[in-house]
Amino acid sequence: MKNKPVLKSSKSKFYHKLINNEVVYNNNSISRYKKNNGKNDNSNSRLKQLNMLKEKINSIQNCDLKKNATNLVFSDGNPFAKIMIIGEGPGANEDKEGKPFVGRAGKLLDKMLEAIKLNRKNVYISNVVNFRPPMNRKPTDEEIKRYLPFLVKHIELINPKILLLLGSTALNALIGNEVVISKARGKWVNKKIGSANPEVIASFHPAFLMRQPDQKKYAWEDLKMIRKKMSGLKIKLNG
Numbered sequence: 001m002k003n004k005p006v007l008k009s010s011k012s013k014f015y016h017k018l019i020n021n022e023v024v025y026n027n028n029s030i031s032r033y034k035k036n037n038g039k040n041d042n043s044n045s046r047l048k049q050l051n052m053l054k055e056k057i058n059s060i061q062n063c064d065l066k067k068n069a070t071n072l073v074f075s076d077g078n079p080f081a082k083i084m085i086i087g088e089g090p091g092a093n094e095d096k097e098g099k100p101f102v103g104r105a106g107k108l109l110d111k112m113l114e115a116i117k118l119n120r121k122n123v124y125i126s127n128v129v130n131f132r133p134p135m136n137r138k139p140t141d142e143e144i145k146r147y148l149p150f151l152v153k154h155i156e157l158i159n160p161k162i163l164l165l166l167g168s169t170a171l172n173a174l175i176g177n178e179v180v181i182s183k184a185r186g187k188w189v190n191k192k193i194g195s196a197n198p199e200v201i202a203s204f205h206p207a208f209l210m211r212q213p214d215q216k217k218y219a220w221e222d223l224k225m226i227r228k229k230m231s232g233l234k235i236k237l238n239g
């Protein structure tokens with residue numbers, strides 16, 4: 001509530017009228033020192049570094065994925081989210097729009113998130129490779145290796161508390177080739193990825209769930225584990 005104007009003298013009333021100003025006087029002291037707890041600096045620096053990473057990926061040389069793609073597909077969601085989701089690679093729709101998970105698999109992912117009260121305002125989404133593999137094939141081992149340093153940097157910058165790996169490509173790229181998704185899904189692993197140290201869980205890729213809807217019950221188990229972990233880690237949603 002605005003304090004009532006306290007116009008002390010007729011002189012100040014006169015000046016006030018003269019400048020026809022709507023200044024409101026009050027007796028509260030004003031701090032002339034800018035409050036800076038370092039938060040804004042950190043936020044700006046994260047956004048800057050994410051942009052730099054995006055530019056670096058976009059200037060990759062001698063990569064057939066890039067040569068055949070229309071757009072770089074970097075990320076979607078909230079760069080300050082505590083939950084990061086990694087898919088495999090862009091499909092045709094993602095390539096067209098330059099955003100991950102915007103096609104049919106993306107619609108299912110949105111529904112899965114909604115089931116545990118999440119959405120793209122409170123998670124951050126990216127992929128193992130950032131350009132569409134032609135004909136929607138899986139990225140080769142060589143391609144995964146080429147993009148892995150970018151993915152690790154991306155995870156470092158987001159520094160999530162929870163990392164959800166969707167499907168075998170993300171699982172194998174970040175956890176190792178010796179694990180299979182049907183066995184590794186639904187288990188928490190605390191994993192150091194670069195300087196980040198998230199709780200990692202793998203689940204089925206939504207595109208796989210569209211082909212095998214009877215497996216959705218397992219994905220639901222995994223989603224419930226994420227919700228439970230969020231309360232355990234006291235993750236507050238920022239969107």
Ligand code: URA
Pocket residue numbers: 087088089090091094099100101102103105106127207
């Ligand atoms: N499948 C993925 O793995 N990533 C996308 O961005 C879209 C579909």
